[in-house]
Amino acid sequence: MTERDQLAAAARAAGLRVSQSELERLLPAWRRYQDLVQAMRAQARRQPDPELP
């Protein structure tokens, strides 16, 4: 599954109708968003709650 396919699927799942041209426009922003969110999730994993095993 390409990044474009993943974005199209995510948009459908969110109930959005996104045209091909909108998908093209959205793709760079989506990539940047994914990179930042992945880094944020990784940071959360590195700093777990000290109370938990």
Added chain:
Amino acid sequence: MTVDDLCDAPLTEVARRLRRRAVSPVELVDAYLARIVKAHRLRAFISVTGETAKRQARAAERQLHRGETGPLLGVPMALKDLLATRGVRTTAGSRILARWVPRQDATAVSRLRQAGAVMLGKLNLHEFAYGVSTSNPFFGIARNPWDPTRIPGGSSGGSAIAVVAGLCAGSLGTDTGGSIRIPAALCGCVGLKPTYGSVPVTGVLALGPSLDHVGPISRSVADARLLLEVIAGRRVRPASVKGMVIGVPDGFFGQQVEPGVARLVAATVSGLRADGARLRRVRLPAMVWSVAVQLVTLRAEAAAVHARWFPARSADYGVETRARLQLGHLVSGADYLLAQRLRQRLRDELRSVFEEVDVLAVPAVPLVAPRVGQPQVRWRNRQEPVDAALVRFTAPFNLTGAPALSVPCGLSQGLPVGIQLVGRWNDEATILAAGQAVEDRVGRLGRPFE
């Protein structure tokens, strides 16, 4: 000083001359209206309320004649078109609200009116305040008065243009990721984002409710102080820069900054030391997370705010805003909560730094005004979207809610640069004192164009 010269004077000077009856508010309104017509190509205004302004000016003249007072009595102002104005259309720079005429004023607007301000009209902005270029698809591409091929910044771009080009005595903007401070820095005027919650946002179209602020855009630091006192409804105590401890962060706030901007900010900080401040290096390592936290928080909150129109009226949005709202619908609840946890770390880190220092001094934006339509900034080892670069140093203080002031500190490549002074929560007095010291040393940047 002629009435036309007075159009470029600080708001506090305009108010003083009105009180002394050295100038008539009616003459002043006429002079500003003539200038607004001449400066049409800058696309600062969405609506000019000339007849209303003249009527208000005549009423103010009668009040002044009777010896009545008010901090802004007869002072002609203009407002970002995101603040609701009773009986005057409030578009939010959008097609969706192009015909909306509110029945009530925003609280900040009502406080300005109670102080006696005269309203010249409503100012251009990025569509729904959701962006930083003010290249508005419905009301025109706003132009930087210093170089019309460049953006004024945004989203309160019209406010900064109107202040710098002498089209009003002062203005209000709103700031969700830097929308007051960015245009102030790029156009060469003063922009103050007060502490979160200290100025009511009632009647202001929301964008990101946990990030939204209202504040002044003005020609001087004293003007910003006066306008803050009016809209916050409280006095701001005087303070001095002598003995103040100024924190100079390294790392995040020193990377990917144009050399001309970095030099001017460093020289301004040295000037503050010469004025009696002490400098201290500080570390804010968690600030690198502000980029991700701001993006996730704002995309999600804006999507929620716009749920009443989007996606139902998707075609009525400009392409850029539509894409941002689409992305907002893809943010998961779990990611939003992760972002809020990291956001708390940013607040905690800032709070502990403010145990050591009184003010942080950083660039307001890392570059001078980009060209209209420029998509990317090229740094030595990477490219960055222009909008991301412009909010990089301002958004952390929307996330933390700390007050932040942008003051002009010189010209680089013939374009204005702003230094950002950040203070403790509810301590606008200290950053205004530091800002006054910067202004006293740097002076006004001059007139951008004739």
